[in-house]
Amino acid sequence: MLTLEKRPQPSQAWTYLAPLVAVVVTMIVGGAVFAMLGKPPLESIRTIFWDPLFGEFAAFDRPELVKKAGPLVLIALGLSFGFRAGIWNIGAEGQYIMGAIFGAGIALAFYPMEARWLIFPLMIIAGMVGGMLWAMIPGLLKVKFKTNEILVSLMLVYVADFMLDSMSLGLLRNPEGHGFPGSRNLQQYASAYNGDLIAGTGLHWGVIAALFAVVVSYIALSRHIFGFNVRLAGQSPRAAAFSGVNANRLVLVCMGISGALAGAAGMFEVAGPSGQILSSFNVGYGFTAIIVAFLGRLHPIGILLAGCLMALTYIGGETAQLTLGLPRSAVQLFQGMLLFFLLAVDLFTNFRIRLTAKEAA
Amino acid sequence: MDLSAINPILLLASLMVAATPIMLAAIGELVVERAGVLNLGVEGMMITGAACGMIFAYNTGNAWLGFAGAAAGGMALSFLFAILTQYFLSNQVATGLALTLFGLGLSALLGQNYAEARPPAFPKMDIPILSDIPVLGPIAFNHDPMVYVGLILVAGVWAFLKFSRAGLVLRAVGENHEAAHALGYHVIRIRILAILFGGACAGLGGAYISLVRVPQWTEGMTAGAGWIALAIVVFAGWKPVRLLLGAYLFGGVTVLQLNLQAAGLAIPVEYLSMSPYIATILVLVILSAGRAPGSLGKTFHASR
Numbered sequence A: 001m002l003t004l005e006k007r008p009q010p011s012q013a014w015t016y017l018a019p020l021v022a023v024v025v026t027m028i029v030g031g032a033v034f035a036m037l038g039k040p041p042l043e044s045i046r047t048i049f050w051d052p053l054f055g056e057f058a059a060f061d062r063p064e065l066v067k068k069a070g071p072l073v074l075i076a077l078g079l080s081f082g083f084r085a086g087i088w089n090i091g092a093e094g095q096y097i098m099g100a101i102f103g104a105g106i107a108l109a110f111y112p113m114e115a116r117w118l119i120f121p122l123m124i125i126a127g128m129v130g131g132m133l134w135a136m137i138p139g140l141l142k143v144k145f146k147t148n149e150i151l152v153s154l155m156l157v158y159v160a161d162f163m164l165d166s167m168s169l170g171l172l173r174n175p176e177g178h179g180f181p182g183s184r185n186l187q188q189y190a191s192a193y194n195g196d197l198i199a200g201t202g203l204h205w206g207v208i209a210a211l212f213a214v215v216v217s218y219i220a221l222s223r224h225i226f227g228f229n230v231r232l233a234g235q236s237p238r239a240a241a242f243s244g245v246n247a248n249r250l251v252l253v254c255m256g257i258s259g260a261l262a263g264a265a266g267m268f269e270v271a272g273p274s275g276q277i278l279s280s281f282n283v284g285y286g287f288t289a290i291i292v293a294f295l296g297r298l299h300p301i302g303i304l305l306a307g308c309l310m311a312l313t314y315i316g317g318e319t320a321q322l323t324l325g326l327p328r329s330a331v332q333l334f335q336g337m338l339l340f341f342l343l344a345v346d347l348f349t350n351f352r353i354r355l356t357a358k359e360a361a
Numbered sequence B: 001m002d003l004s005a006i007n008p009i010l011l012l013a014s015l016m017v018a019a020t021p022i023m024l025a026a027i028g029e030l031v032v033e034r035a036g037v038l039n040l041g042v043e044g045m046m047i048t049g050a051a052c053g054m055i056f057a058y059n060t061g062n063a064w065l066g067f068a069g070a071a072a073g074g075m076a077l078s079f080l081f082a083i084l085t086q087y088f089l090s091n092q093v094a095t096g097l098a099l100t101l102f103g104l105g106l107s108a109l110l111g112q113n114y115a116e117a118r119p120p121a122f123p124k125m126d127i128p129i130l131s132d133i134p135v136l137g138p139i140a141f142n143h144d145p146m147v148y149v150g151l152i153l154v155a156g157v158w159a160f161l162k163f164s165r166a167g168l169v170l171r172a173v174g175e176n177h178e179a180a181h182a183l184g185y186h187v188i189r190i191r192i193l194a195i196l197f198g199g200a201c202a203g204l205g206g207a208y209i210s211l212v213r214v215p216q217w218t219e220g221m222t223a224g225a226g227w228i229a230l231a232i233v234v235f236a237g238w239k240p241v242r243l244l245l246g247a248y249l250f251g252g253v254t255v256l257q258l259n260l261q262a263a264g265l266a267i268p269v270e271y272l273s274m275s276p277y278i279a280t281i282l283v284l285v286i287l288s289a290g291r292a293p294g295s296l297g298k299t300f301h302a303s304r
Helices: A012-036 A041-049 A058-084 A092-110 A116-145 A149-169 A205-223 A225-235 A237-242 A247-271 A285-295 A300-324 A328-345 B008-034 B042-060 B063-087 B092-113 B136-140 B145-163 B165-175 B177-182 B187-213 B225-235 B240-263 B269-287
Strands: A002-006 A351-355
Touching (some): A012 A300, A058 A092, A058 A247, A058 A285, A092 A116, A092 A149, A237 A247, A285 A328, A328 B063, A328 B092, B008 B136, B008 B225, B008 B240, B042 B063, B145 B187, B145 B240, B187 B225
């Protein structure tokens, strides 16, 4: 008979292996789903995972990959601090939207003045502040009233979504837009445009910020007392309290970091690849980033790799839509499946399976 | 603005309809949480129920079969959650989130060919005599049958938890799974049954949106209803009767803001549309005063 036996220590090998196994299992099951939809399974998998990197049109896809991975990594890094400490900010999508609104708001307030040295840094700060303020609402309510941060942060996604609609139709609408919804396109405003730093690479300031955040997070988590406290609070809240970790402050700091990074991601996106405040601006990066954070084991390097993989599924999924007629939602399903399998495979990280003789009753 | 255009009787009647999907999903989740399991996948199960309900109802031409299919769909999804959290001992918060993301993708895939479909009619049923009472009749006794199914479920869960032995065992498992295990109760089995019940209820709630409330299928049409159901369980302090109150309160806000939109209030539509979500947050902050089941969200593993 099979029984589970808790490992004294989580298995190191499985910690690294689990995401890989999960990806492989997802490809197999995903292939089966595609086959059921009447699409060639191997070709679908190749289109999603291989072609954007090495296929015929990879030169077009690679910059897109970088642009999509940037925000995902940035948001997921912020979330990882809270997730480690048992603080569940799942409203990153809303903070991402607010960051974009604040960032674009600053840019449009200065329009048409040209002063990149002033406007662009201000936009970055505004984006971070916007996201942070939005994340502080669940944070403060949790600290003051013990309100569940999961539910509040999520409700605020819907509120932010309506706020975005309202901005694109009202306050931030382009006065020269002939009545169409949407703000001025920041891509045509040199002081605010977050374009490729090296043309054709997809490498914009948001991507640089994401890479920078990877390094800083790595240092903070592994070499700094803050990272130690975060991990301690997650593994044993009581021990953390005895060692003098202020639980309330930790909630606010973790929510603040995740909100600021999500807000920054939103600002870089609205000033760059997206260009304008429009109700279709957000495409679910804030939710996909949750998968990225878990798939990356809440570890900065892991998140970087997982972010690239998720970006790959977005790009590959778009290609598969065009060439194979795969429905758009199939990719979403794929991403959800990935997290599922990861959580299942994680069993082997904490438990050992033992074959035991059935006990006599 | 013309406030006189709002008919209070119609308002209250549509309040009962607006509250029903949330009530159905919330009463299921209440049972799950009383068994000590936190399933954050309600939104995913609801939207899958909405898609399954449309598919079954459209293809069979019978709304009741649609609801049955939706319950089965929600249950199938919750079964995944049950396997993962109860046998694979995964983190319930993360698994619930995964279930929601998965459900959103799955439902979009399932429903992709049904965007134009209209579900079969689901007639209202006049309860004889009672529906003839002035004022109260049209408000409370002239609805489609699912409104009453929701109410009966709430009453049933209330009675089950309060009076039945099985309900007592379920609460024991939720309060302290170690003790319940020591007493010889099958913690895992009881929890799986509770999770499946929760899935079926969420499926029904979702189908009510796609078959009665809207009625058609669009991607992401539950728009956070599953999360609001979760919030209402917290607001209700894990008690069925207060849950009823929470669902009606939410239904009231939803219907009122829709009516104000129609009446042409000077506030922009977007801000009115936010109000149910903001109301949910406010309610969570001000009115939640219950104690969560002792083992809520904790993983159970009988080790030797």
